[in-house]
Amino acid sequence: MFAAVEAAELGRRVLVLEKNPKPGGTTNWAIGSLSSSASPMQAAIGIHDTPAAHFEDMALFHGGLLSRDNPELRKAFVENVPDTLRKLLDMGVVFFGPMPEPPHRAPRMHNVLPNSRAYAHALCRRARELGVDIRLNHRAHRLLTENGRVVGVEAVVDGALRRFFARRGVVLAGGDFSANPEMKRIYAGEAISRAGALVETSTGDAHQLALDVGAEIVNGDLVSGPQLRFVPPKINLMTMLPPSRFLALLMKWAMATLPQPIIRPFIMMFLTTVLEPQRKLYESGAILVNTNGTRFADECDKPQFAIPEQPRKEAYIILDSVLAKKFSSWPNYISTAPGVAYAxxxxxxxxxxDIYNVASSLGELAKKIGVPPDSLKKTVADYNQSPREGTPGLLQPPFIALGPVRSWVLTEGGLKVSPTMEVLSKSGGVIPGLYAAGATGQGGIILEGHGHHLGWAFTSGRLAGRAAAQHGAYR
Structure with a gap:
């Protein structure tokens, strides 16, 4: 959507074809942080930070992946993300921070309020102000070409094919391919192909459109995960509220003013992301059981690879009252959580x-989560015969089940692009009229560290929209 806004601000007529019934995609489920140097919030607290420093510090996150990075794209990102942040502020988006995250030398992580849905809300409002034509439930089917140039898109609309032509360019911004098992198998391997996806419509459509006209995916073998995460929260009244600026400012004031015990329950109600249970929970003696009530893996030895093989591809975390007490306060948290740091x-x-169940006996707990009572009781009894080293076993009622948890990945492979987000062919030449942004146009940039994926999504969108808008008209 940022590509559309950028092009429209340059005076171009813009059409957005959105596959889903509402905009936002993976962004709506993100933690919501955006990392940038040279921000107004940094300046307000006396921090002098530069894109050059950000460029250097990003490399410190990469470890063994540094050789896989695209430094030209990293440079384009750090030099342009400060303007991205300022544009979001101008649209009314509210941030809390900046927050530190080593090895960043300065606090750069800006956390959106009230949640990540604020981005799509603000961007769609701005796009409509500029006259952008947004068409929902339009799934791109293939790119239209003339004389080697991309000139439009053929899309499926209400079961029929329709053609849409572009005078200057087509920008692909369709997210990753985490919900496409075949693409994951081809690029990342069999084990990754079985892991689930946070957004089921992230099927790599945009990647495939470009591949069909000669593009190339780089770093296709890289993924974030698999990670065990709780299933998404059910919609409640708080998450149904529009992410308004007034609400965000109220939250920002409360977070800066009120004690944590007072504000944290309120902030937690607005979480739309899916949180990850920490490894320390298993190290302390919690176990994972599948929907048959049986333990299926060593919880400390990559259980995320085993969960896709379980019934319904999900599992539950079982704790007793001793563990429950331990993980009720610092330093023993269940998950990291935006806005409140820890959950x-x-x-x-x-x-x-919806994912918290408690009972005075294992049999009662099994009934609550829908697993065979005798099976769960036997599983826990067997575990208690030889519990994890240094732990007493699961002995003290009441017993708690958290979950289900599922195994999810985000794919990092993106189309090869230039620093102006032009899609490149396998030979390295530009595919005229075609641009890509976000996960679709990740182009080899490594985005380790919080706030870089969203920062790249928005910034690359701006760059792609600007480049397409400034290109000479074809028709």
Whole structure:
């Protein structure tokens, strides 16, 4: 959507074809942080930070992946993301921070309020102000070409094919391919192909459109994950509220003013992301059981690869009252959580009742989560005969089940692009009229560290929209 806004601000007529019934895609489920140097919020607290420093620090996150990075795209990103942040602020988006995240030398992580849905809300509002034509439920089917140039898109609309022509360019911004098992198998291997996707419509359509006209995917073998994450929260009244600026400013004031015990339950109600249970939970003695009530893997030895083989591809975390007490306060948190830093067991009891179950016996707990009672009782009894080293076993009622948890990946492979987001062919030449942004146009840039994926999505969108708008008209 940022590509559309950027092009429209340059005076171009813009049409957006959105596959889903509403905009936002993966962004709506993101933690919501955006990392940038040279921000107004940094300046307000006396931090002098530069894109050059950000460029250097990003490399410190990469480790063994540094040789896989695209430094030209990293440079384009860090030099342009400050303007991206300022544009979002101008659209009314509210951030809390900046927050530190080593090895960044300065606090750069700006966290959106009230949640990540604020981005799509603000961008769509701005796009409509500029006259952008947004068509929902339009799935791109193939790119239209003339004389080697991309001139439009053929899309499926209400079961029929329709053609849409572009005078200056087509920007592909269709997310990743985490929900496409075949693409994951081809690029990342069999084990990754079985892991699930956070957004089921992230099927790599945009990648495939470009591949069909001679493009190339780079770093296709790289993925974030698989990670065990709780299933998405059910819609509640708070998450249904429009992510308004007034609400965000109220939250920002409260976070800066009120004690954490008062504000954290309120903030937790607005979480739309899916949180990840920490490894320390298993190291302390919690176990994973599948929907048959049986333990299927060593919880500390990559259980995320085993869960896709389980019934319904999900599992539950089982704790007793001793563990419940331990993971109710610092330093033993269940998950990291935006806005409140950490989520403890009481946070789940209050705000994720859909995945929190408690009972005075294992048999009762099994009934609550829909697993065979005798099986769960036997599983826990067997575990207690030889519990994890240094732990007493799961002995003390009441017993708690958190979940289900599922195994998810985000794919990092994107189309090869130039620093102005032109899609490149396998030979390295530009495919005229075609641009890509976000995960679709990741182009080899490594985005380790919080706030870089969203920062890249928005910034590359701006660059792609600008380049397409400034290109000479074909028709």
């Amino acid at each position: 403890y067991l009481p946070d789940y009891r209050r705000n994720r009742r």
